[in-house]
Amino acid sequence: MLDTAITTILDVDKVSQVFSTGSGEARAPVLSDVSMRMRTGEIVALLGRSGSGKSTLLRIISGLTRPTEGTVKIEGEPVDGPAKEVAMVFQSFALFPWLDVLDNVEIGPRSNGVPLDETRKRALKAIDTIGLDGFESAYPKELSGGMRQRVGFARALVMQPKILLMDEPFSALDVLTAETLRTDLLDLWQEGRMPIKAILMVTHNIEEAVLMADRILVLSSNPGRIASEIPVTIPHPRDRLDPGFRDLVEKIYALMTQRPDPTKPATREAAAAVGLGLALPRVSTNSLAGMLEEIAAPPYDGKADLPHLADSLQLEIDELFPLGETLQLLRLAEFEEGDIKLTPLGRRFVDMDVDQRKKALGDQVLAHVPLASHIKRVLDERPTHRAPATRFREELEDYMSEDYAERTLRAIINLGRYGELFAYDENSQTFSYENPQ
């Protein structure tokens, strides 16, 4: 008992988050019943796609957002408001553009009443640790992305937090810069040169999670919940080409593209996900066709390994998964154990000309996306053959958050336009059958 109290640095207990709309009505939850723990000396990665609530969870842990339900404790102390024990590194760097590097690093301690000379000592040490010597008087505008994020790290370290929170810290950087920063950070961590006890990072990059974390928590989407927990036991320094590393990456890809187990009893969400409540990601029809063509062509010849495909198309899982899932939904391709495989229709689609493709995709959308057939039915029933978008938006919001509803509506407009199922007028926000003749 005493033992766990010492080593458990973070305890997230049954946290749920529901964002209410302007009118105070509760909507579909963003996070649902999330519990997790972190031990001292651990790097934990929260892996999930955009909209899985992973950034929200990070903000709840930092105390920036109050959860609707559940509690967060850091070293046994409940978090109530922005916590002193954590510091955050942002995806967008979030540096004050009007302050130079030194001022940006010093602003935290100075605002919290640390004496000036003590602040200066700590700031210079952090700047030195993170490799920013010589840039003290530069303004963020003058720095490259990598250097800016180093300022972001220094600014967090100078607060001497117990837990370092990182919100996709490398995703705004180019590949080379990101890799340098990752290894630098890992080196500092391994050598114990950072005054922190644990790191919690949010990412949508599977390889990044496997490279850095001791434990990976995979979040599912809509609503966000912890789907699985994967310990990473590969010793540091980890090599991306190491077979063990590859296997684990492959395994996580398979896990994240797995279809819901049909033997499990259907939950409310699962029931919704087959009707109108099916949330659609916003994908371009050009990308869908491009992906089908890529999978059909050598070396894949109709069946592609997801990590390889992600590599060769230069796509993050945030882009790859929505494409793959849309293809799967439309029965043009399907996931299989970390691979993606074309269906017979998918193979035929690749050889079609533009008009045939539009027809085929339109048919598939109508057959497999309940929202599309719903819109068409409403248009058919109405004497004017017109219907306002708000009608469908409100229906969608019964099942999902406002953002998801908007994205789904956008997606169906895009697919409907491409398949020539219906027209949509942006000015009047109405669906109709009227295309310019």
Added chain:
Amino acid sequence: MFNSIASAGRRALPNQWDLIAFAAILAILTAIAKSYHGISAPLPAPSESPISLDYWQLPYYALRTTLRMFAALVASLIFTFTYATLAAKSRRAEMILIPVLDILQSVPILGFLSFTVTFFLNLFPGNTMGAELAAIFAIFTSQAWNMAFSFYQSLRTVPRDLDEVARGFRLSGWQKFWQLEAPFAMPGLIWNTMMSMSGGWFFVVAAEAITVGDTTIALPGVGSYIAKANDAGDWSAIGAAVLTMGIVILLYDQLLFRPIVAWAAKFRVELSVSEDVESSWVLNLIKRTHWLRLGSAPVLAALRSISLWSVRFPTILRAQKTSEQPSRLLDAIWILIVIAVAAWAAWLTISYIATELSWDEVGRVFVLTFYTLLRVIVLMLLATLVWVPISVWIGLRPRWAEAVQPIAQFLAAFPVNLLFGAAVSLVLAYNLNTNIWLSFLIVFGTQWYIVFNTIGGAAAFPNDLREAAANFRIRGWRWWTQVMIPAIAPYYLTGAITASGGSWNASIVAEYVKWKDHTVVAQGVGSYIAEATEKGDFPRIVLGVAMMSLFVTLFNRLFWRQLYAYAERRLRL
């Protein structure tokens, strides 16, 4: 029900909050007017005007006027920092403050001059202090609203990640204000301050020399000088006043605003280094001086320490908008109080007008306001037809644009009063119809807003679109309607909205023109207000201003706002 009231504040159509704001403003004016009647202290009799047309007096007058303008500017900044901050931080305050500000921004402030003048004169009877304060207040009313609005909008759009950093580091309200919110709002605030300074001249001229009933004020200043020159019909004095104004504007632009703009470039939140860097020789000079920098270093360090004081704002200001559900009961009570006060205010205003004026009078003023509306619409159309093609031509030529844009901004500062001599002479010489020909005066000062905004829009037109238009040989009518007009629309509308508001204000001056002993009048609500002001006939002033405010507000909401919203949504590149 109450939520619909609460969230309606940002929609374009007039709503209940506007009515409430409207009533509140008019009630305050009525209260002032009543207090004027109530205080029966004799006002100073109209004495010999102390203003001399001697050229050598002009530098002194210019100094007095400039000081007045800066005093008003300081007041505007204080107002901005408090009012806009309160509106941005407190949801309940926001419900009232923003509609009020919105109305204040669009009503013709010049019409209120008579009220404020009497109010301040009564505060300091028999003392020039009252007159000075009245003038400063008049200038303040022309400067403050758009500054406050800009600041409020900046506060509402502080980037989320920077806000999270500030909260994550547990900055107090005071610290966050000075470390994040004020710097972020700086570029917009500075731009609006410059525009305000320009617009202030119109009010200086109107406020320094004013007659309300038996009271005549003539404070030493450029405005009084122009008024006196108009009275005397002295052409060369008018010329001297123009020259003086030009020099003063150039001086404060070069010595104050340019350096501030160049310095404030660092507050812009953008990731890349912008191409055109503002520079200022004054700022460079200051940066190069050694002593000045040495001397100012401790001051700056002290200011920085002050900005880092960890004072917490009172809880009422820290009411969080996101996390906690607002109490509906409190909201309901608050809204009921506001409605009650507004209803009482409206009743007060109506009953005040009703004591002396009949419904016929209201009908007459309605017709007069309609004339002025017609005048504004026609003249805006004419100004658009003339200036848009010219401005586009200039804007597409970067060298020209660079030279002309500041000149147009400069011209916008010159008040219409400078043209009175020319207008009266022409009208009398050719026996012109005043209802038609005086109309041109109302866009004299305001057309420049259309010019420099349109130039800005055309200059920002992307080069690839220009090349595409040329490549596909899109010319003539089609080029205007499908390429250029959509591209400049958001910019043009920004200018046109300012110009339209300014024109309503100008009508109070421009429909009632005096030169030597001639008075030339155009039928309209502007001349109605001007005449009533001269006679000190307060019920008529209230009626005229209320009617004009109503027209302007509706015109803005139903026409300009809709157009602007459309342009922002569809045409912003």
